[in-house]
Amino acid sequence: MAPEAPPYTLLIIEDEIEITRAVGAALREQNPAIIEASGGKTGLDAVKSSHPDIIILDLGLPDLDGLEVCQRIRAVTDAPIIVLTARHGEADTVALLNAGADDYIIKPFSTQELAARVAAQLRRAAVPRHAPVSINADGLSIDIHLRQVKRGPMLVRLTPIEWEILAVLTSDPGRVFTHQQLFKAVWNRPYGDARLYLRVHLTNLRRKIERDPADPRLIITEPGVGYRFVAEW
Amino acid sequence: MAPEAPPYTLLIIEDEIEITRAVGAALREQNPAIIEASGGKTGLDAVKSSHPDIIILDLGLPDLDGLEVCQRIRAVTDAPIIVLTARHGEADTVALLNAGADDYIIKPFSTQELAARVAAQLRRAAVPRHAPVSINADGLSIDIHLRQVKRGPMLVRLTPIEWEILAVLTSDPGRVFTHQQLFKAVWNRPYGDARLYLRVHLTNLRRKIERDPADPRLIITEPGVGYRFVAEW
DNA sequence: CGCCAGCGTTAAGAATCCGCTAAGATCGGT
DNA sequence: ACCGATCTTAGCGGATTCTTAACGCTGGCG
Structure with missing residues (x-):
């Protein structure tokens, strides 16, 4: 053979x-x-x-x-x-x-x-990827085009920064985005303490989209590196 | 050949x-x-x-x-x-x-x-715009072709700008239109303070079509981003 | 065992944004 | 030219969001 x-x-x-x-x-x-x-x-x-x-x-x-x-x-x-x-x-x-x-x-x-x-x-x-029209993970649905996030049937209200962070993370599920990459993509200004901002906004974002914000399943922390969105559901 | x-x-x-x-x-x-x-x-x-x-x-x-x-x-x-x-x-x-x-x-x-x-x-x-012919939401009926809006049996008079805003928003229900997108679609001129105009005309529009203009259900504000029309009724 | 770095959380003040009102300015019809 | 309707522009007060600081927790390390 x-x-x-x-x-x-x-x-x-x-x-x-x-x-x-x-x-x-x-x-x-x-x-x-x-x-x-x-x-x-x-x-x-x-x-x-x-x-x-x-x-x-x-x-x-x-x-x-x-x-x-x-x-x-x-x-x-x-x-x-x-x-x-x-x-x-x-x-x-x-x-x-x-x-x-x-x-x-x-x-x-x-x-x-x-x-x-x-x-x-x-x-x-x-797969030559285009931004997916919608993402579904763990009861959460994200529609990029409508700019709409649902947790089951409930609409979730996100602030501009929270939406930007989520949009960047979900643009390439599974990939690690460093603090700097995220900060640059969302704030688009030279430098600031990226982690300081991200910590706060990630907390707020998780509170809105995670089942249990204390045990996040969707947005995973990579210590010392950054965050990644997991869509394996 | x-x-x-x-x-x-x-x-x-x-x-x-x-x-x-x-x-x-x-x-x-x-x-x-x-x-x-x-x-x-x-x-x-x-x-x-x-x-x-x-x-x-x-x-x-x-x-x-x-x-x-x-x-x-x-x-x-x-x-x-x-x-x-x-x-x-x-x-x-x-x-x-x-x-x-x-x-x-x-x-x-x-x-x-x-x-x-x-x-x-x-x-x-x-194809310029192929929106649905009519939309019904919360007692409001919108007929795109007739350019006609009814609140129950009552005809609602809209100014040209108000109509344009409503037509754009309802062309893709659920989707958020940014201030700039709306401004460009309605005014079709390069620059101006989009929010300044939109605030006023949205107020007037809501006064005419919402049940309670102070608590809008049809046209939702997305702070820092724009507006969206919700048709879940 | 205590120190330290990194992260999550909370809260308060600052900055921004929005709804609303109202007074000119502009436009269109008679 | 007049008049009514509509649009533009400005400003106020309240609501939302962002920024910034402080604190607690955890896990690695000497």
Whole structure:
């Protein structure tokens, strides 16, 4: 029986061989074509020559800064980038997400989690998305066109800022938006203490749309990073 | 067989040649006359000189801010504007739609999707307004064709502006129309303090059609945003 | 065990927005 | 030119929303 053709091409930019192997093992069932690069420069070359469908990028590269690599990849392709980050490299992770990375995984990671995230990113990238007309999650329905939110049959009144936050988060369900990304999208002014504002408005927003605001299921906090909207219902 | 005359004129404002070509290829079957502009300024000139039927606008232009270009196009023409936006750019879709854009597509896009959206916008622009013939809500009946409003058996006299406001709001019940959208639809002139006018005329309109003008049920205020007509009766 | 950073929550003052009134200005018909 | 209807413009008071600060909780870390 002939092996099936790889369903997608994955590029992993990683200098530690153990991790490269772990990634390969985690994704064995999906049977992707895997390209390996051990540094930022070779990684960039690989992006240009191989047109991968998804890219896994480690932060601690010896030759180039991860941030720069990420930006330069983003200048060439829209393929999803998943960042591998150490436990305490949170600041770097945030900078990377701001630079265009799609998701991040903290080392050490479970093979299941990696496989799930890769699959999720591929799913999102495969469908050229337009903002969905309506979203339904956990008894909540959001109609972008009507600018209307319902909790069951009840209309929910949102203030402009609350609506903007919800609109941004739901524009790409599952994706993490950093504090800065959200702040910039909603306030559209240079800088301020993004977290200060977001904390307050997220509280108010959750009070209106979550079943139990103390145990949010729709808008999830990513500590030190930002927020994401989950629509898996 | 002689080539058929172009059914419509399309202007694409885009600095990346690959995308321009991709758009051209996607629409080949529709055989439009295509005008190309590589920047915001030349794009605006082209709008004024060529009177396109539909406009495709990339956000990431080198010379001008995409939002500004959008607004300035809208000040000149009513032709549909479809915005091309990067997946990782500021997906400030709300601001875009407020600035006068009619639809947006996230890059990368499929040729089918682009063609479908262009066709949809042209269709929508061709038919001025196809609202339901009559609306009944809370004892109020509105007949669009007859230009007639009744509160029970009593005829209600509306001034031209009041009628226009009501007609716009009821053209899409439940949807929020921003101050700017309403102002543009009714007054059809570039600038003015939309809220100032709307406040007064909304007061007068409510006095005529609401049961209790102090507690409006038909025309709901969305603070900081605009108004919506509710027809859930 | 105590410290600290990050987050959620609450509350109060500031800023903004809205409904309403009313006085000119404008328009259209006779 | 007159007159009534409509539109524009201004301003006040009340309501809503935003900003800002303070406090409590939790979980990691020395």
